[in-house]
Amino acid sequence: MARPQSVDDEDLIARLSCVFRDTGYEGASLALLAEASGLSKASLYHRFPAGKQQMADEVLAAALAWYGANVIDPLKGDAPPAEKLAAVAKRLNGFYSGGRQACLLNVLAAPRAEPGPFSTAIKGAFQALIQAFAQVAQQAGFDTEAARARAERAVMLLHGSLVMSRGLGSSRPFANFLANLSGDLLDGAAQ
Amino acid sequence: MARPQSVDDEDLIARLSCVFRDTGYEGASLALLAEASGLSKASLYHRFPAGKQQMADEVLAAALAWYGANVIDPLKGDAPPAEKLAAVAKRLNGFYSGGRQACLLNVLAAPRAEPGPFSTAIKGAFQALIQAFAQVAQQAGFDTEAARARAERAVMLLHGSLVMSRGLGSSRPFANFLANLSGDLLDGAAQ
């Protein structure tokens, strides 16, 4: 029916995602986004009529969808806890490029005043991830309360290790987090 | 011999700090900085001839100085470990407003490409904090390696809890971090 896209949607979102993750929402200028995507500003507005906000929205939505399919859902499966965590760790390592790429949940977080444009999506993502980890901990024998505490710690360690890896310019903190994830979440289980 | 300042340096830095912590470097426009400081844009340039970059530099330097005096140095004293950690936790709670204010080390971190304007200062700050925590863990009986691992975990939990508190719009994760800090760093010590 028409002329084909020079960059398909998936590639486009991925390239835009890099810019937002590297520079944040304010730092991601249309010039940068256009350069990274290989499209002109006008073409970006053809693909995202609502502009920069829509680009960030869709980038965030794609990241959350990836997380759902590659982290949340697998964690809710009925494989052995340690096995699930090992698989998730491997996928997280790819998603965050070994700690070299930041997390959108951090970089798009609202400035102090609560209701930023991404707040509710970010809040929901944190809760979903915590709940998924908690389920694994519970599966391993912890009671509801202890499992939730373990899960929150795991999410804190994930984001803390990303911040630290970026700050130190080293992938080691993130790699350590991945290596210890299973132990942090499961060690000392009742069963 | 001269007209007095309408805002003294300390206040000025504190007010600018809030803007940078809330909005990041790119998000902190001169308009916002002027409004928050009570000075005009032109007056800000009188106080900081090198402009926005200098403002951020001095804000960061002030934060690191505070950290040195209120966290690093106390942790290196010879009081009992748990006692030192309790005092530091109280101070951190104030510094981060119970988790409602972000950390400059996160918000000013370099975008992917290593050498941002703040990279070396941020890297040094992380290393100093890790080392201070490690010293406490060592004092409590851990060997060098274990102490360092504990310290890195503590710093990861600090920043992770801040990211999570902001994302969830709740001070609870940060409060939990502070409550568990002493245990996370010291529990299971050899001695």
Place this chain on the structure above:
DNA sequence: AATATAATACCGAACGATCGGTATAATAAA
């Protein structure tokens, strides 16, 4: 005490550049 001088702090207005966004026209495939 009164006045001039010097020094510093401050601000309104404007700079060029870039921001996000929008037309309109050319191009490429069906």
Place this chain on the structure above:
DNA sequence: TTTATTATACCGATCGTTCGGTATTATATT
């Protein structure tokens, strides 16, 4: 031709920055 994609050009607004000039103080001189 028809239709979607892309490119050029442009818009008002805001960006960080600079400049001319004013306010407010202390000191020096009378």
